Amino acid sequence: MSSQAPAPTTPHPSPARAEDEPEATPFKLSAWLSTQGIVIFTIALVLFAVVFVDGFASLPNLTDVFNRAAPIGIVAAGMTFVVISGNYLDLSVVAQVATAAVVLIAVTNAVGLLPAILLAIAIALVYGLVNGVAVGVFKANAVIVTLSTTFIGLGLLRWLTGGSIYFGDSDGPIRTFGTTRIGPLPLSMVLFVVVTILLSLVFTRTNFGFMVRAYGSNREATRLAGVNTPAVVIGAFTMSALGAMLGGFVLAAFSNTAVSSMSDGYDFRALAAIIVGGTSVFGGRGSVMRTLLGVVFVSVLTNIMVLTGLGFGFQQMAIGLLIVLAVSVDALARKTRSS
Amino acid sequence: MSDKEPGVPPSKTSSETPVPVVEGRGIVKRFGGTQAVDDVSISVVPGEVHGLVGENGAGKSTLMRVLAGVLTPTEGEVLIGGQPLDPGDTRAALDAGVSLVHQELSLVPEMTVAENILLGSTPTRAGVIDGRTQRRIARAALEEIGVTVDLDEPISRLSVAMRQFVEIARAIARQPRVLILDEPTATLTPAETDHLLATLQRLADTDLAILYISHRIPEIFALCDRVTVLRDGKLVIADEIGNYTPDSMVKHMVGRELQLDMEHRRVEPEHGEVMLSARGLKAPDVNDVDLDVRAGEIVGLGGLVGAGRTEIVRAMLGADPRTGGETTVTLDGRRRRIGGYRSAVHAGIAYIPEERRTDGLSLTMTVSDNIALPNRSSLSKGFVLQRRRIAEFARSLAETVNLRPPEIEREVGQFSGGNQQKVVIAKWLGRRPDVIVLDEPTRGVDVGAKAEIHRLIRELADDGAAVLVVSSDLPELLELSDTIHVVRDGRIVGVLPGVGTDEAAVMALAAGQQEVDAA
Ligand SMILES: Nc1ncnc2c1ncn2[C@@H]1O[C@H](COP(=O)(O)OP(=O)(O)OP(=O)(O)O)[C@@H](O)[C@H]1O
Numbered sequence: 001m002s003s004q005a006p007a008p009t010t011p012h013p014s015p016a017r018a019e020d021e022p023e024a025t026p027f028k029l030s031a032w033l034s035t036q037g038i039v040i041f042t043i044a045l046v047l048f049a050v051v052f053v054d055g056f057a058s059l060p061n062l063t064d065v066f067n068r069a070a071p072i073g074i075v076a077a078g079m080t081f082v083v084i085s086g087n088y089l090d091l092s093v094v095a096q097v098a099t100a101a102v103v104l105i106a107v108t109n110a111v112g113l114l115p116a117i118l119l120a121i122a123i124a125l126v127y128g129l130v131n132g133v134a135v136g137v138f139k140a141n142a143v144i145v146t147l148s149t150t151f152i153g154l155g156l157l158r159w160l161t162g163g164s165i166y167f168g169d170s171d172g173p174i175r176t177f178g179t180t181r182i183g184p185l186p187l188s189m190v191l192f193v194v195v196t197i198l199l200s201l202v203f204t205r206t207n208f209g210f211m212v213r214a215y216g217s218n219r220e221a222t223r224l225a226g227v228n229t230p231a232v233v234i235g236a237f238t239m240s241a242l243g244a245m246l247g248g249f250v251l252a253a254f255s256n257t258a259v260s261s262m263s264d265g266y267d268f269r270a271l272a273a274i275i276v277g278g279t280s281v282f283g284g285r286g287s288v289m290r291t292l293l294g295v296v297f298v299s300v301l302t303n304i305m306v307l308t309g310l311g312f313g314f315q316q317m318a319i320g321l322l323i324v325l326a327v328s329v330d331a332l333a334r335k336t337r338s339s
Numbered sequence: 340m341s342d343k344e345p346g347v348p349p350s351k352t353s354s355e356t357p358v359p360v361v362e363g364r365g366i367v368k369r370f371g372g373t374q375a376v377d378d379v380s381i382s383v384v385p386g387e388v389h390g391l392v393g394e395n396g397a398g399k400s401t402l403m404r405v406l407a408g409v410l411t412p413t414e415g416e417v418l419i420g421g422q423p424l425d426p427g428d429t430r431a432a433l434d435a436g437v438s439l440v441h442q443e444l445s446l447v448p449e450m451t452v453a454e455n456i457l458l459g460s461t462p463t464r465a466g467v468i469d470g471r472t473q474r475r476i477a478r479a480a481l482e483e484i485g486v487t488v489d490l491d492e493p494i495s496r497l498s499v500a501m502r503q504f505v506e507i508a509r510a511i512a513r514q515p516r517v518l519i520l521d522e523p524t525a526t527l528t529p530a531e532t533d534h535l536l537a538t539l540q541r542l543a544d545t546d547l548a549i550l551y552i553s554h555r556i557p558e559i560f561a562l563c564d565r566v567t568v569l570r571d572g573k574l575v576i577a578d579e580i581g582n583y584t585p586d587s588m589v590k591h592m593v594g595r596e597l598q599l600d601m602e603h604r605r606v607e608p609e610h611g612e613v614m615l616s617a618r619g620l621k622a623p624d625v626n627d628v629d630l631d632v633r634a635g636e637i638v639g640l641g642g643l644v645g646a647g648r649t650e651i652v653r654a655m656l657g658a659d660p661r662t663g664g665e666t667t668v669t670l671d672g673r674r675r676r677i678g679g680y681r682s683a684v685h686a687g688i689a690y691i692p693e694e695r696r697t698d699g700l701s702l703t704m705t706v707s708d709n710i711a712l713p714n715r716s717s718l719s720k721g722f723v724l725q726r727r728r729i730a731e732f733a734r735s736l737a738e739t740v741n742l743r744p745p746e747i748e749r750e751v752g753q754f755s756g757g758n759q760q761k762v763v764i765a766k767w768l769g770r771r772p773d774v775i776v777l778d779e780p781t782r783g784v785d786v787g788a789k790a791e792i793h794r795l796i797r798e799l800a801d802d803g804a805a806v807l808v809v810s811s812d813l814p815e816l817l818e819l820s821d822t823i824h825v826v827r828d829g830r831i832v833g834v835l836p837g838v839g840t841d842e843a844a845v846m847a848l849a850a851g852q853q854e855v856d857a858a
């Protein structure tokens with residue numbers, strides 16, 4: 001088809017009255033919270049931690065925060081595509097992260113690094129395809145599908161590994177990756193930022209990212225615009241799978257060990273980062289960059305709780321509360337936007 | 340209705356002092372920088388039918404939503420039966436007898452007709468849904484407006500027009516004192532429109548107050564006692580209808596003399612070879628349809644509500660599954676079978692669906708995103724979208740369809756109904772399609788924009804496109820089409836030339852009063 005727009009022909013006088021007044025959206029708290037809020041909150045939280053929390057602003061502590069944030073952040077960046085496509089979340093990242101970590105260390109030990117990476121990529125593509133086909137082609141519910149693939153994947157992993165822990169070579173490439181620094185920053189953190197920027201470009205600049213957003217906004221209208229919608233869903237789950245794989249690599253490199261239980265809770269922590277960042281669970285709205293902010297927020301918050309001696313149970317509760325809060329704000333914002 | 344609410348009986352008593360049933364005083368409604376309604380006062384007394392007209396985006400729907408307590412006015416107050424309404428208290432407005440039938444359908448597709456009619460006031464007994472009462476009330480409401488439909492049918496299986504009637508029945512079931520109808524006839528054919536107008540007249544005679552929005556001026560003159568004209572959110576006229584003629588009213592709506600040579604028929608259009616063709620098409624509600632559209636030809640599909648026009652079109656394009664038959668498209672001498680819907684789009688067919696909000700638009704995306712979607716391949720280099728080209732492309736199309744306000748970076752959901760329809764048209768126009776199928780292309784657009792869309796459709800045909808139009812608006816169908824196929828029971832029951840055919844001829848065929856076997 002020709003890409004030419006038809007020559008603009010207007011018999012009516014061009015009405016430009018509504019442009020007289022610039023953007024002066026009335027202040028709606030929930031809408032503001034869900035779009036701008038995260039920036040302010042993140043800055044405020046970091047300032048708070050710097051000033052009031054003992055030991056936060058030390059290099060060893062910040063390195064630790066970065067090291068923990070990086071794998072979650074990469075997982076969340078990939079999963080953002082699934083959320084924006086209107087398919088809620090990809091629970092199977094838990095299985096995928098652990099599988100990638102175990103494959104990276106165990107297969108590198110047995111055969112070598114390259115085969116390990118290739119195998120992990122193949123596994124990620126299978127995850128993306130299975131989740132994507134079930135959800136995009138057969139229209140199954142994403143939560144149920146990915147809960148099931150988590151079971152399949154984790155079950156398989158535990159069955160094959162017997163739950164054993166794998167240790168990397170103490171001076172192998174994985175160890176090197178895990179300990180390399182660029183300036184004060186761990187390599188994993190740099191990787192996280194690079195991956196986020198890359199995925200963000202995919203989301204905002206490419207045809208694929210655009211179709212994911214359109215699909216999340218209105219599936220039927222997107223289908224009727226001639227978009228191959230099953231492929232879009234498969235693509236979104238594949239992005240999530242590749243993110244989970246990289247996250248698994250980073251996680252394995254960090255400790256130079258891998259075990260099938262190492263990614264427990266990654267599903268919800270990634271989701272927390274995405275939603276707190278302001279990406280809508282209703283689909284169609286959000287961005288990868290927001291997820292980056294969400295990751296920083298959730299990581300700093302967790303670190304504050306650790307430093308102030310609040311136990312794991314409390315942290316878990318706090319993340320739960322945070323999700324409920326963010327989802328409510330999201331729902332409220334959606335309502336006020338339409339009236 | 341609801342178990343303890345006494346409900347307000349249709350008032351037949353207060354005839355001496357006509358207290359307005361509903362009244363808006365100095366209503367102002369702003370959305371961000373847009374002044375949607377600007378200091379408008381309006382009132383209706385029992386038994387009055389009050390028309391509300393104005394161009395797309397004039398503020399009609401917004402004003403009505405304020406009166407019904409759906410929107411909170413920025414300034415001004417709403418009185419119901421003389422009592423001030425808490426701003427934005429939808430429930431109170433409902434209980435006080437204000438019933439609004441929205442411009443856009445608001446039924447729950449998965450629920451049945453009966454469930455939908457009683458939605459929000461489902462009768463219960465000790466917390467358990469009282470199915471029998473629910474059905475009784477639903478049946479009574481449907482009878483009141485003279486419509487027969489299976490109470491247990493899910494809404495998703497009904498035609499858009501039938502949904503419109505269910506929507507009205509739902510408003511009636513609440514026993515309103517004032518009924519607000521926002522473009523209720525936009526999806527109806529003349530026969531159903533007449534039926535609805537007669538029903539409304541009868542209801543008004545029982546002292547119901549009616550507020551009636553329409554872009555079809557003849558309806559306003561046929562039905563209304565008084566009329567309010569809005570332009571750019573401001574009140575232009577509030578007066579007895581007898582003081583105006585259709586022409587003078589349009590002039591007040593538009594604010595200037597509108598040059599509309601209504602008869603725009605194409606003179607001796609040239610038809611080429613068959614470009615779009617269906618043979619033995621079968622699908623649910625589609626029975627063995629053969630249909631050809633030639634290059635340069637505008638074919639219209641006419642018929643009553645539920646006749647199966649939309650179903651035929653969707654089956655033809657593969658948008659809904661077919662059970663038999665095939666569709667082919669011939670482009671540049673190459674004949675291709677249309678399997679699934681995507682192959683239809685790839686073959687160069689543009690399809691403007693009937694339901695803009697569910698099928699035509701992504702409401703949370705901007706105008707420019709919506710326009711870019713079907714044109715994405717030509718607006719990207721490799722995988723990368725070209726933002727600047729998209730903006731230019733969208734801007735010029737928005738101008739072509741005269742989008743108001745012309746802000747392409749605004750979300751589509753924030754535009755008035757008619758302006759949303761313009762975006763759906765703009766989306767596909769940008770492809771300069773060789774084959775274009777339009778289902779209710781001017782649904783909800785104002786007189787001026789309608790003439791403009793007609794001109795664009797004719798222009799496409801003049802350039803050699805094959806055009807298939809479904810329209811319930813019979814004058815529109817007659818004016819646009821070179822050939823009219825009349826549909827009844829999912830079958831084509833007659834083919835009429837566009838020239839020399841009148842409404843009566845189409846209606847007779849559509850209603851089956853005169854059997855012409857052409858298929
Ligand atoms: N939610 C919203 N956010 C921002 N602007 C809005 C919103 N809803 C309506 N508007 C604006 O208010 C103005 C009036 O819209 P309204 O829907 O009342 O028009 P209308 O007279 O009903 O038009 P139509 O004939 O097309 O249905 C328009 O300029 C529209 O863009």
Ligand SMILES: [Mg+2]
Binds near residue numbers: 401
């Ligand atoms: Mg309207």
